[in-house]
Amino acid sequence: xxxxxxxxxxxxxxxxxxxxxxxxxxxxxxxxxxxxxxxxxxxxxxxxxxxxxxxxxxxxxxxxxxxxxxxxxxxxxxxxxxxxxxxxxxxxxxxxxxxxxxxxxxxxxxxxxxxxxx
Amino acid sequence: xxxxxxxxxxxxxxxxxxxxxxxxxxxxxxxxxxxxxxxxxxxxxxxxxxxxxxxxxxxxxxxxxxxxxxxxxxxxxxxxxxxxxxxxxxxxxxxxxxxxxxxxxxxxxxxxxx
Numbered sequence: 252x253x254x255x256x257x258x259x260x261x262x263x264x265x266x267x268x269x270x271x272x273x274x275x276x277x278x279x280x281x282x283x284x285x286x287x288x289x290x291x292x293x294x295x296x297x298x299x300x301x302x303x304x305x306x307x308x309x310x311x312x313x314x315x316x317x318x319x320x321x322x323x324x325x326x327x328x329x330x331x332x333x334x335x336x337x338x339x340x341x342x343x344x345x346x347x348x349x350x351x352x353x354x355x356x357x358x359x360x361x362x363x364x365x366x367x368x369x
Numbered sequence: 370x371x372x373x374x375x376x377x378x379x380x381x382x383x384x385x386x387x388x389x390x391x392x393x394x395x396x397x398x399x400x401x402x403x404x405x406x407x408x409x410x411x412x413x414x415x416x417x418x419x420x421x422x423x424x425x426x427x428x429x430x431x432x433x434x435x436x437x438x439x440x441x442x443x444x445x446x447x448x449x450x451x452x453x454x455x456x457x458x459x460x461x462x463x464x465x466x467x468x469x470x471x472x473x474x475x476x477x478x479x480x481x482x483x
Contacts (some may be wrong), residue, residue: 286473291475293473293476295473357415362412363412
């Protein structure tokens with residue numbers, strides 16, 4: 252029962268470095284999401300992908316790019332890391348909402364990537 | 370989008386029932402009420418959801434007020450493992466197409482005493 256798998260679990264970067272956070276799900280979900288969570292705060296949506304081949308900005312997209320590589324994988328890239336991007340990053344997946352269907356399927360989350368930028 | 374209001378924290382003793390409130394006075398007729406929880410150092414996990422009727426599952430019960438402006442997550446017998454942040458989230462059930470984008474506030478931090 253893998254569910255949503257995120258790699259790496261921990262990472263330390265220097266300001267200006269780039270890196271890609273990987274996320275994969277094995278539940279055949281259409282929709283995937285990237286969130287960040289700062290200490291003592293709730294989750295804020297960075298980007299999401301409603302289906303393979305589409306991506307959209309969330310609440311806090313600046314400084315990030317995403318790629319929906321296929322239905323299983325959704326990656327998040329920091330092109331030039333900044334200390335303000337120090338956070339815990341969560342990937343999630345869920346079914347695409349459709350009117351009339353049993354659309355209230357829950358989101359499934361990974362265990363997070365703890366990213367520190369010095 | 371409809372907003373939710375939850376207390377910042379609540380405390381309970383082990384094996385006692387816990388009632389976690391959520392106010393959502395601007396809820397629309399098509400908003401489902403979802404609850405998630407986040408255990409320390411883990412991602413959020415789904416707990417329960419409902420629209421108008423009270424709901425039960427193996428984890429918890431959800432009591433929804435008749436006017437739907439508030440709801441209560443009920444843990445019947447709290448255990449130490451239930452210590453977590455609990456999020457009450459509204460999900461629009463009336464859209465045609467589009468993706469569900471939940472909004473997580475700060476939630477309620479539940480402290481369970483042995």
